[in-house]
Amino acid sequence: MRALLLDFDERRPRLADVPEPAGGEVRLRIQECGTCGTDRDLAAFAFGAPPSGESQLILGHEAVAEVADSSVPGLAAGTIVVPAVRRACPTPCASCARHRRDLCVTGAYQERGIFGLHGYCAEWAVDRAEDLFAIPPRLVDVAVLVEPMSVVEKACDVAVRLHPGEPSQLLVLGAGAVGMLAAWAGVRRGWQVTVVSREPEDGPRARLLRTGGVRYRTELPGMEADLVIEACGSAELAAAAVGCLKPLGVMVTLGARNETVRLPFLDLIVGNRTITGSVNAGPEHFRQAIGTLAGLEPAWLRPMIERRPLARALESFGAPAGDAIKVVHTLH
Numbered sequence: 001m002r003a004l005l006l007d008f009d010e011r012r013p014r015l016a017d018v019p020e021p022a023g024g025e026v027r028l029r030i031q032e033c034g035t036c037g038t039d040r041d042l043a044a045f046a047f048g049a050p051p052s053g054e055s056q057l058i059l060g061h062e063a064v065a066e067v068a069d070s071s072v073p074g075l076a077a078g079t080i081v082v083p084a085v086r087r088a089c090p091t092p093c094a095s096c097a098r099h100r101r102d103l104c105v106t107g108a109y110q111e112r113g114i115f116g117l118h119g120y121c122a123e124w125a126v127d128r129a130e131d132l133f134a135i136p137p138r139l140v141d142v143a144v145l146v147e148p149m150s151v152v153e154k155a156c157d158v159a160v161r162l163h164p165g166e167p168s169q170l171l172v173l174g175a176g177a178v179g180m181l182a183a184w185a186g187v188r189r190g191w192q193v194t195v196v197s198r199e200p201e202d203g204p205r206a207r208l209l210r211t212g213g214v215r216y217r218t219e220l221p222g223m224e225a226d227l228v229i230e231a232c233g234s235a236e237l238a239a240a241a242v243g244c245l246k247p248l249g250v251m252v253t254l255g256a257r258n259e260t261v262r263l264p265f266l267d268l269i270v271g272n273r274t275i276t277g278s279v280n281a282g283p284e285h286f287r288q289a290i291g292t293l294a295g296l297e298p299a300w301l302r303p304m305i306e307r308r309p310l311a312r313a314l315e316s317f318g319a320p321a322g323d324a325i326k327v328v329h330t331l332h
């Protein structure tokens with residue numbers, strides 16, 4: 001079968017024919033697979049690992065698939081599913097044992113298409129039923145947004161749980177796919193949402209956000225928010241945005257890197273403000289993501305997606321994404 005893989009010997013991503021996977025409870029016919037910043041970091045060998053004893057990793061962790069064969073009652077052939085990314089650590093820690101692998105404390109978890117397990121950017125894959133989330137038929141065309149939305153749902157949950165009051169204003173840093181999905185999740189929760197990013201105020205992303213009632217700015221000064229979701233990759237901007245947090249405010253950082261930045265600790269203390277990180281998502285967040293996407297206007301979501309045949313996959317790593325917010329490769 002055709003697959004997009006990362007070759008750890010040749011140190012490059014490439015398209016190749018590989019054997020079809022065997023075993024598993026469920027055989028999946030992959031329909032499409034999204035790419036994100038993690039895939040671009042993987043392609044630059046910033047992190048990631050092939051399965052033990054192999055030198056190639058099939059990429060792809062944002063998949064939409066059709067169940068081709070299933071030995072599991074209740075999961076019929078033809079069902080459209082989105083798989084979870086993370087699998088439990090070998091001797092499951094307390095978090096992994098209660099199906100919260102996103103909270104794994106050993107660091108020995110595996111992630112499909114990222115750490116130690118092949119991903120889904122291939123024609124076929126196998127899985128366990130417990131790792132699959134069924135997609136209602138009317139959501140299939142935007143289902144590739146479920147995985148990134150699950151990460152956003154977890155971030156929103158974390159933020160709300162840590163905020164000791166009643167948050168109503170969300171500031172999102174970054175207008176990539178995760179930033180835009182965070183904005184839509186905030187709108188859906190009834191919050192007043194502002195996105196701050198580099199793209200021009202009259203650009204397509206800003207225009208799309210405004211159609212959904214989201215305010216868009218290119219500068220932080222003057223902003224105030226109860227909650228901040230960082231989805232821009234910059235610790236410097238995240239640190240600057242601490243100054244936008246109202247008392248009791250919570251910032252959830254999703255993409256910033258290990259940079260040395262100055263933090264106003266006294267403002268955190270006297271304002272009871274919180275900064276926290278969040279990664280991956282639990283099963284409930286996948287279910288919430290499906291519910292949230294179902295409640296949003298398709299006209300806000302569909303323009304985010306640009307579909308390309310698998311044959312063009314290498315382009316998606318070579319150049320910046322340009323106007324495409326979510327580049328998706330079609331497999332079948």
Ligand code: BGC
Nearest residue numbers: 036038085111114151279280
């Ligand atoms: C994925 C997460 C994953 C994280 C770190 C993100 O792109 O959405 O599921 O845990 O990368 O590997």
